[in-house]
Amino acid sequence: MSTILPAAPPHPLAAELRQATLRLARRLRLEKADDELSDGQTSVLAYLDRSGAQSPAALSAFEHVSPPSMNRTLNSLQEAGYIDRTPSPDDRRMVSVSVTDAGRLVVNETRRRRDAWLEGRLDGLSADDRDVLGEAAAIIRKLLEA
Amino acid sequence: MSTILPAAPPHPLAAELRQATLRLARRLRLEKADDELSDGQTSVLAYLDRSGAQSPAALSAFEHVSPPSMNRTLNSLQEAGYIDRTPSPDDRRMVSVSVTDAGRLVVNETRRRRDAWLEGRLDGLSADDRDVLGEAAAIIRKLLEA
DNA sequence: TATTGTTATACTCTATAACTATA
DNA sequence: TATAGTTATAGAGTATAACAATA
Numbered sequence: 225m226s227t228i229l230p231a232a233p234p235h236p237l238a239a240e241l242r243q244a245t246l247r248l249a250r251r252l253r254l255e256k257a258d259d260e261l262s263d264g265q266t267s268v269l270a271y272l273d274r275s276g277a278q279s280p281a282a283l284s285a286f287e288h289v290s291p292p293s294m295n296r297t298l299n300s301l302q303e304a305g306y307i308d309r310t311p312s313p314d315d316r317r318m319v320s321v322s323v324t325d326a327g328r329l330v331v332n333e334t335r336r337r338r339d340a341w342l343e344g345r346l347d348g349l350s351a352d353d354r355d356v357l358g359e360a361a362a363i364i365r366k367l368l369e370a
Numbered sequence: 371m372s373t374i375l376p377a378a379p380p381h382p383l384a385a386e387l388r389q390a391t392l393r394l395a396r397r398l399r400l401e402k403a404d405d406e407l408s409d410g411q412t413s414v415l416a417y418l419d420r421s422g423a424q425s426p427a428a429l430s431a432f433e434h435v436s437p438p439s440m441n442r443t444l445n446s447l448q449e450a451g452y453i454d455r456t457p458s459p460d461d462r463r464m465v466s467v468s469v470t471d472a473g474r475l476v477v478n479e480t481r482r483r484r485d486a487w488l489e490g491r492l493d494g495l496s497a498d499d500r501d502v503l504g505e506a507a508a509i510i511r512k513l514l515e516a
Numbered sequence: 517t518a519t520t521g522t523t524a525t526a527c528t529c530t531a532t533a534a535c536t537a538t539a
Numbered sequence: 540t541a542t543a544g545t546t547a548t549a550g551a552g553t554a555t556a557a558c559a560a561t562a
Contacts, residue, residue, distance in 0.1 A: 237504050238485040238492060242398060244510040249395030251514065252388060254434070262529075280544065288400070293530045295545060300528095317538045317543045339384040345513045346384060353509045358383050360506030363499045364390040367491045368397065408552075426521065439553045441522060446551095463520040463561045523558070528551105535546070 255341050257333035260304075264289065264297050266334060269306055269323060273331045277322040306330060401487050403479035406450075410435070410443055412480060415452055415469060419477045423468040452476060 256266060268283055278286075284294035298321060301307040306327030312318040323331065346354055402412060414429055424432075430440035444467060447453045452473030458464040469477065492500055 237500060237507075238488040239481070240507040240511075241492075241503055242481070242484050242488055244507040244514075245391055245394045246398060247514055248391045248510050252392060264529080289529095290531055291544070292532085292546080296529075299545095315539070315543085319544070335385070335388070338388050342384040342388055345516060346387075348516050349509065349513065353512075354383060356502060356505045357387055357509055359502045361383070361386040361390040363495065363503055364394050365386075366499075367495065368390075368393055370491060370494050410552075435552095436554055437521070438523080438555085442552070461520085461562070465521070517562100519560100519562075521558105521560085524556085526554085526556105528553075530551075531549085533547085533549105536544085537542100538544100539540100539542075 252338050252342070255334070255337040257330045257337060261330070262297075265301055268294075268297055269301065269327055269331050270334070272307065272321060272323045273328055277320045280319055280321060283321065301327070398484050398488070401480070401483040403476045403483060407476070408443075411447055411452075414440075414443055415447065415473050415477050416480070418453065418467060418469045419474055423466045426465060426467060429467065447473070 253263065258266075261269070264287065268287060271283070271286060272278060280294055280298060281291060283298075284291045287294065289297075298307060298309065302309060304326075306324055308322050308324055310320050310322070312320060346357070349357075399409065404412075407415070410433065414433060417429070417432060418424060426440055426444060427437060429444075430437045433440065435443075444453060444455065448455060450472075452470055454468050454470055456466050456468070458466060492503070495503075
C-alpha cells in the first residue's frame, strides 16, 4: 500500500476545464461573419448588441482596453456603419454608442456561423453527451455570475 | 394545438455552449504569470511546453499567424530567455524551438493562477455540478479531436 | 529549383500624455 | 477644478514581399 504519495494535483478538474475551455474558445473565435473585423471589433459589437447602448468608457472597461484604443475601435465600427454615436441630451459630454441594423446583422451572422460549426460537432455526439454539455453551460454561467 | 411554429433555434445548446465557453475563456485569459507577455507569446510558450520542441513553421500554423509574425514572437521570447533555437544537425535550414527552464516556470505559474481562480469558483458548486463539468471537459476534448 | 527561415517595409492596434468641451 | 471623450505621438503586433542559406 502506498503510504506517502507524490504531490498530485488536488483538483485536476480545474486544469481539465481550463484546457477544454481555452481550446474550444480558440476554435470558435476563428468563425466570423466579416473577416475585415478584428477580434476587438467583433467583441464590442456583440457586447453592444446583447447589453444595449453603452458609453465609450463602459466599453473600454469591459474590454480591458484604454479609452483611446476603444475610441479607435469605435471609429472603425462607425465608419463601417455598424454603430451610431449619439451625445446625451442631459450631459453633452457623454456619448451613447449603439448598434445599427447593419451591425446587428454582422453580429447575428457571426453567431450563426459559430453555432453552425458547433452543431456540426455536436451531431457526432450521443444524446447523453449533449445533455451533459447543456448542463455544463448552465453551470458555467452560474459560476461566472458568482 | 400549434400547427405552425415561429422559427425557433433548433439547437439552443450550441448557442448556450458558445456563450459559456467564450465568456469563461475570456475571464481565464486575464490570469497570467507575466504581464509583460502578450497573449500570443503566452500561447506559444504553453504550446511548446505541452507538445515539445517544434519548428517555427509548425508554430505559425498552429497559431494561425504568418511565419514572419511568429519569428518576431520567437525573437521576443528568446530575448526574455524563455525559449532556445537550435538548428537541426540533419537539415541545417530547419530550426528546433524549445522552452527553457525559465520559460517552463512562467508557463506553470500561469496555469497555476488560472487553476487557482477556477478552483475558487468551483468550490462554490455542488459535487454534482463539479462532476458534470468534469464530464463536459472530456466531451469537449473529444469534440475538438473529431 | 524548392524549401526553411529570416529581414524589409507598411499597416493596424494599443498605450500614455495632452487637449477639448462640458459641467 | 473635475470629468467624458477625443486627438497626438510612439511602441508592439501582424501581414505581404523580398532575401539568404541550405537542400
